[in-house]
Amino acid sequence: MAQYDALLVVSFGGPEKPEDVMPFLENVVRGRGVPRERLLEVEAHYQGVGGVSPINRQCRELIAALEPVVGLPIYWGNRNWHPFLADTMRRMAADGVRRAAAFVTAAYSSYSSCRQYLDDIAAAQAQVPGAPRVVRLRHYYDHPGFLAAMTEHTQAALERLPEAHRGDARLVFTAHSIPVSMAATAGPSGGAYEAQLRTAAARVAGERPFDLVWQSRSGPPQVPWLEPDVCDHLTALASEGVKAVVLVPIGFVSDHMEVVYDLDTEAAAAARELGIHLTRAATAGTHPRFVSMVRELLDEPEPAACPATCCPAPRRPGAPASRS
Incomplete structure (x- = not known):
């Protein structure tokens, strides 16, 4: 069983009011050559439902469900919107966290669902003196x-x-x-x-x-x-x-x-x-078995780190403008 000081929930992030939508989308696609027309199209989808993504609320609900189960302080950081990973990493360092487990809200292997999260965690650590070591919990698609x-x-x-x-x-x-x-x-x-x-x-x-x-x-x-x-x-x-x-x-x-x-x-x-x-069908969300799964992942031996060649970044100039 691995030993951790804290659990870090890592997610994609999403806007929480209409004026957040375009800055959020620009964060998602920065440097990837996605056409402006595509951003405007996706922005319209958000504005059509009030300019709010459900994902941050759902992360809060998952954390609330995890708190009585995992027995560790829980932190939350997003890749593309508040709370940003670097800000969360600063809080963790200030709180004395030295070794955290990362639960990523993506269950599968690919650049966008694994490597990109690892890269963003590393980038956040690089910005924070004394940042904790972070161990990504294993892929759980078959759990x-x-x-x-x-x-x-x-x-x-x-x-x-x-x-x-x-x-x-x-x-x-x-x-x-x-x-x-x-x-x-x-x-x-x-x-x-x-x-x-x-x-x-x-x-x-x-x-x-x-x-x-x-x-x-x-x-x-x-x-x-x-x-x-x-x-x-x-x-x-x-x-x-x-x-x-x-x-x-x-x-x-x-x-x-x-x-x-x-x-x-x-x-x-x-x-x-x-x-x-x-x-x-609903997604896993806060289903009790999904919540207890996180506790079980924490109890497993520390997973091996992904090889550096695993899930490499795409070489093409454009990349997906994801919505979350």
Whole structure:
């Protein structure tokens, strides 16, 4: 069992009022060549729901659920919005924290879901004299706690369908699309992002057939990204005569903007037009098994550090303008 002074919850961050939206998006894409038109498009999505991302509120809810469970001081730092990681690192150093475990709100291997978090933690440490050592807890896509939470939420979504359609409803698992080149280099030997997602989806689906599709693409159109897109897939399913679908956002751990907009707004509208009965499973959120999973991760031996060659930064000039 590893010994830690504190738990650091590391997340993407998101705006909490309308005037935060564009500065937040500029933080996300700084130096990546994302067109201004794309930022304005994403800004409109935020402003359409009041200019507030759900992700910070959900981080606070997760921390509140963790406090009676983990037995450690809990700190919270974001990559792209307040509370920024560097500010949190200063608080930790001032409080005398010397060795912290980092729980990242992304379960899978890829540059954007792992390496970029490690790089941002290192950058924050470099700004703070006496910053604590930070150990990233392992990827948890296959942890029984995460899988139990997603299985229960998937079953609940199935039960919200009309009874006549529950038996033959298609399970459609979704995750954030990434460039094909990034997917090819995910993990120590490449391909880990897709492989891990398929593993998690298969375990949640059990004996039911399922599909794994992608959402939230935002990069340059000339760069190949993982496909099919969830809305395109719904169209294909309708042409096959599928009448009911449960969307399972297996690639996410909270119901943030990419879930709320891309699934609850865009995909839901597509399903209505296609005549498909659609429900959406909740993400792991603050499910008790997901919360207890964090305690169990803390009790495991310290995970090995990722090799320096694992999940390298993409070499292309553009990068995704993520929404969270």
